[in-house]
Every structure is written in C-alpha cells, then in structure tokens.
Amino acid sequence: MKISVPELQEGDNFLQFRETPSSLELTGLSVEFATDIPVSLRLQRRKDEILVWASASATVTEECSRCLKAVERKFDVEFEAFCDKIGARSEKGEAGQEGGETFVAFHDGTTLELGPCVREAIVLSLPMKPLCSDDCKGLCPVCGANLNENSCTCDRGRVDPRWSALEKLRKKEEK
Ligand SMILES: [Zn+2]
Numbered sequence: 001m002k003i004s005v006p007e008l009q010e011g012d013n014f015l016q017f018r019e020t021p022s023s024l025e026l027t028g029l030s031v032e033f034a035t036d037i038p039v040s041l042r043l044q045r046r047k048d049e050i051l052v053w054a055s056a057s058a059t060v061t062e063e064c065s066r067c068l069k070a071v072e073r074k075f076d077v078e079f080e081a082f083c084d085k086i087g088a089r090s091e092k093g094e095a096g097q098e099g100g101e102t103f104v105a106f107h108d109g110t111t112l113e114l115g116p117c118v119r120e121a122i123v124l125s126l127p128m129k130p131l132c133s134d135d136c137k138g139l140c141p142v143c144g145a146n147l148n149e150n151s152c153t154c155d156r157g158r159v160d161p162r163w164s165a166l167e168k169l170r171k172k173e174e175k
Pocket residue numbers: 064065066067068069131132133136137138
C-alpha cells in the first residue's frame with residue numbers, strides 16, 4: 001500500500017485503497033481472510049511529518065475454539081500512525097512515540113509504505129479464542145459430537161476435558 005509523498009498536499013488528504021489478503025501478507029495465519037480489505041486513510045501532512053488516521057474492514061473465516069465449526073466474522077480496525085522522513089527521527093529522539101495504538105512509519109520523501117501498519121493493526125485485533133456464539137456448547141470430549149447440534153448419552157463427568165489435546169488430535173486426524 002504505497003502512498004506517493006510528493007502528491008500529498010499540506011494539510012488533509014483523503015485516500016481509499018482496496019487491498020487483498022495477499023497484498024497485506026495476511027495469508028498463512030490461523031484465520032482465512034474471505035474478502036478484499038477496503039482501507040480509508042486521512043493523511044495530515046506538515047512538511048515531512050505525516051499523521052495518519054486509518055480504518056479498514058475485513059471478513060475472516062475462523063474456527064470456533066470450542067466446536068471447531070467455521071465461522072465468518074466481519075470486523076473493523078482503526079489506528080493512527082505517525083510518519084516521518086527517514087533520518088529525521090535520530091535528531092529528534094523518540095518524539096511521537098506516544099504508545100498505545102499509534103504506529104510509527106517512515107518515508108523517504110518519495111514513498112510511504114503503510115501496508116505493514118495495516119497488517120499489524122488487523123493481526124492485533126484478531127480474537128485469541130473465536131467462538132461461533134457466546135454460549136457454544138462445544139464438543140463432547142468422549143464421542144466428539146457437536147453438542148450444539150446433537151446430544152449424546154456419554155458420561156462426561158468422568159472425563160477430564162483436556163480440550164487442547166483433544167483438538168490437536170482431531171486436527172491431525174482430519175489432515
Ligand atoms: Zn462453536
């Protein structure tokens with residue numbers, strides 16, 4: 001996602017991009033990105049310094065961490081970035097390192113590459129344990145039945161439900 005720095009005017013600039021999962025290197029993760037990823041940018045330029053407000057939305061297909069069903073989820077990401085010209089930073093120390101959700105990026109006076117910031121913001125907002133619904137009943141640890149769809153007669157009280165071990169085993173068997 002390259003932005004041409006000479007084309008940015010002083011003050012506000014508004015740009016739209018339509019990225020793909022592969023252009024943002026969002027492939028090979030634990031989730032799959034189902035659609036293109038639109039990104040809206042507001043870039044406020046003051047000479048070499050550029051403040052960026054970005055928003056993006058993505059749709060992912062991920063596995064419910066309890067029942068392993070594939071679920072599709074759309075989510076929005078917003079972040080800010082402070083961009084400066086390469087080399088300017090060392091003279092000014094760590095100014096602009098405001099922490100939190102503010103990213104720092106550099107341009108060379110010609111191009112500003114914001115792809116890694118967008119990628120990072122999206123990856124950081126992925127849930128650790130996605131669920132198909134908040135009250136997902138998960139799988140029976142004895143027979144593996146999806147308890148949202150079926151009931152079984154297993155005596156589940158006796159089994160220590162070591163979910164992660166069971167899930168790993170199931171994934172291996174499916175491959
Ligand atoms: Zn589930």
